[in-house]
Amino acid sequence: MTTEDSFVAHRGLLFTVAYEMLGSAADAEDVLQESWLRWADVDPAQVRDPRAYLVRVVTRQALNRLRTLSRSREEYVGEWLPEPLLTSPDVAEDVELAESVSIAMLTVLETLGPAERAVFVLREVFEMPYGEIAEAVGKSAAAVRQIGRRAREHVAARQPRVRVSRSEQQIVVERFLAALHTGQLQELLEVMAPDVVLITDGGGVVAAALAPIHGAEAVAKLLARASSAVSESETTPVWLNGAPAARIETDGRVAAVSLVVENGRITRIHAVVNPRKLTRLDEPAELTR
Template identity: 85%
Template sequence: MTENPFVAHRSLLFTVAYEMLGSAADAEDVVQESWLRWADVDPSQVRDPRAYLIRTVTRQALNRLRTLSRRREDYVGEWLPEPLLTSPDVAEDVELAESVSIAMLTVLETLGPTERAVFVLREVFDMPYGEIAEAIGKSAATVRQIARRAREHVAARRPRVEVSRSEQHAVVERFLAALRTGQLQELLEVMAPDVVLIADGGGVVPAAPAPVHGAELVAKLLARADRVVAATTVWLNGAPAARVEIDGEPAAVSLVVENGRVTRIYAVANPRKLTRLDEPAELAR
């Protein structure tokens, strides 16, 4: 019996939707909506099920992205993507791992909905311009222009230095050790002088309302002797990261590492965004 194309490509479709939306919950909704549409289609009339399904998910995700953009304007404090627990083998596909990293998803938030869709489909999933044009309802020539602008936009904002997973893991461990002990000097040594901390509490739990700049300020915020910190290393969004509890309040923490030091800290504490940390997400390209 031949496997249903939708089932065969479900992980891919979830990944497309998640990269476009930065939210696992919304990505799941988009995949479900796309399943209902696929159920009404005669598969024998579909020449390329994979391309057809990606187009369907893209259209649903674009509709949702426009709604989410309005909703995020009213979000309390900084908005960060919803972190995903991933298996270590996601990191073996370097391009996939980079594309789902919290750092990259945060950069993608600065694109408009159409630009984001084009960038994800072209740069991550290598879809032909003609198929992207069909998915978003524009000409192939227009899609090429959008893709070029989106590439330039992302290139100007993405972290440029690549580190090995082993180096990332080692720096994460050093950072967590300093965090557990609350040693100010150890934190200062593991962070770059111009480190930036971005925290997302969603107005539900306490979090810095704006990015915190500079090692001195970030270390003073993190190194407090009056609280109990528990931290474990986990794989989030294709890279070594951390699950942290401060006085029992959980957070998912992703770090950008350059030249052996932490340059960015993304801390997601909004409990509504911490529901995908017990079961590894199935991601695919």
């Protein structure tokens, strides 16, 4: 197999690794380009396991990118959310993968340090041996085990408490869109948990709340006001990041809306309206592990 063939064969996996580490498809593509340039200089005959080798290269490039991105994200206007990706329903068939690329999980991963994020992704999602992870992140296997334990505890304390089925998620998305169409306050309140949180990401490019909005009443009132500009033809159920979600268009502006559902009600609404993050909604991304 040629150098190019090996890279192409593993491209879906490599993109998924980079995307989970960065939360940005654009940055993940840049990492893949940088990784390809390094791989192109390698003699494939000298590489025993091209998959593991390529994952190491991508991990190192993603770590470099994460460190340079940290300052720009600190200076980001308003709330920062991951870049949503259109996905096929097939991604949801791999439950672990779908959970790992969900907007909710990527938001939690954003609270980890670069090394912790890399170790968590490579170990918990891609099940890489500690020795290979150690080579990828430039630390000892013992240190990687400690980092992995801390990262697991950190994520477990912040991720959604209940895993819902795909069908339950679809039902709640449909109820949410129906309530949004009517704009009736009571219907919106019924589909949301009392402690629901709405997070919007406009990036300073378009109008969006600069801080999370807490509580069903406050969120429902905001959505009821916004619903007057939304017609039924402008709301589309879609698959985003491996889960049922919604694409909403108002006055020519698009919002990608992902919901976290627990016990049949919405506990978190992630709405990305920054147009720079909405360029990947026309063709399903290839996510695999």
